[in-house]
Amino acid sequence: MRAVFAEIEEKIGYRFTDKTLLEEAFTHVTYAHQHGGKDNERVEFLGDTVLQFVITDYLYKRYPDKTEGELTRMRAELVCEEALLVVVKKLQIEEYLRIEGGKANVGKKTYSSLFETVAGVIYLDGGYESAKKFIFDSGLMDVVEKPRAKDAKSALQEYLQSLGKQPPVYQSEKEGKDNAPVFRCKATALGKTATGEGKSKKSAEQQAAARLLKTLQHKTSKK
Incomplete structure (x- = not known):
C-alpha cells in the first residue's frame, strides 16, 4: 500500500x-x-x-x-x-x-x-x-x-432566472451551400441582442448566448 x-x-x-x-x-x-x-x-x-x-x-x-x-x-x-x-x-x-x-x-x-x-x-x-x-x-x-461554451445557453437562462426575467429569444437562419452551411443566430434578452455563427445551429446559438451573457453581466456590474 x-x-x-x-x-x-x-x-x-x-x-x-x-x-x-x-x-x-x-x-x-x-x-x-x-x-x-x-x-x-x-x-x-x-x-x-x-x-x-x-x-x-x-x-x-x-x-x-x-x-x-x-x-x-x-x-x-x-x-x-x-x-x-x-x-x-x-x-x-x-x-x-x-x-x-x-x-x-x-x-x-x-x-x-x-x-x-x-x-x-x-x-x-x-x-x-x-x-x-x-x-x-x-x-x-x-x-x-474559462467558461465552457457548451454551457452558455443554460448559463444565460439561469442568469435571467436569477433576475426574475423571461428566458432569451433565439432567431437562427441558414446560409451557404448544403454541404458547407453557415448558421447565424441572434439571441435577445433585456433589450440587448448578440449574434453568433457556426457550422451548426447549436454552435451558433451557443456563441450568441455566450456573447449576450457577457454583455448583460457587464451591464449589471456597472449599475
Whole structure:
C-alpha cells in the first residue's frame, strides 16, 4: 500500500501525516461492507462542506461586483458533478478507488465525489489552508475563469432566472451551400441582442448566448 499511497500523494500534491486517512478516502462503501474498515462517505460529507466554503470565499472576493444570483450560478458550475469529474480524471486518481464488484458500472457521481473526499481528508490531516491549496492547485477554478461554451445557453437562462426575467429569444437562419452551411443566430434578452455563427445551429446559438451573457453581466456590474 505504501507505493500506492506515494503515487496518490504525488498526483494530488500533498503528503499525509496520517496515511489511514488516505486509505479511507479511496474506500467505497461497497468495499468496506465486504472487507471491513472505514468507507469514504463521512469524509465526502466533510469535503463537500470544505469545498463549498473555499469556493464561496474565493468567488466573493474575486468578483466584488457580482450579484448573489451570479455568484450562486458560478459556484454551482464549479461544484457540479461534471466539473469535479473532469478534475478527478485530470489528476488520474479514479483508478485507485477500491470498490466491490468491479468498476464497469460505476456512475460518474462516485468518481466525481472523490474530489470532495480528498479535500475532506486533506482538511483533517493538514487543516484548512492545505485543503484550500489542493482545491486551487487542482485546476478546478479554470471552470469559471474559462467558461465552457457548451454551457452558455443554460448559463444565460439561469442568469435571467436569477433576475426574475423571461428566458432569451433565439432567431437562427441558414446560409451557404448544403454541404458547407453557415448558421447565424441572434439571441435577445433585456433589450440587448448578440449574434453568433457556426457550422451548426447549436454552435451558433451557443456563441450568441455566450456573447449576450457577457454583455448583460457587464451591464449589471456597472449599475
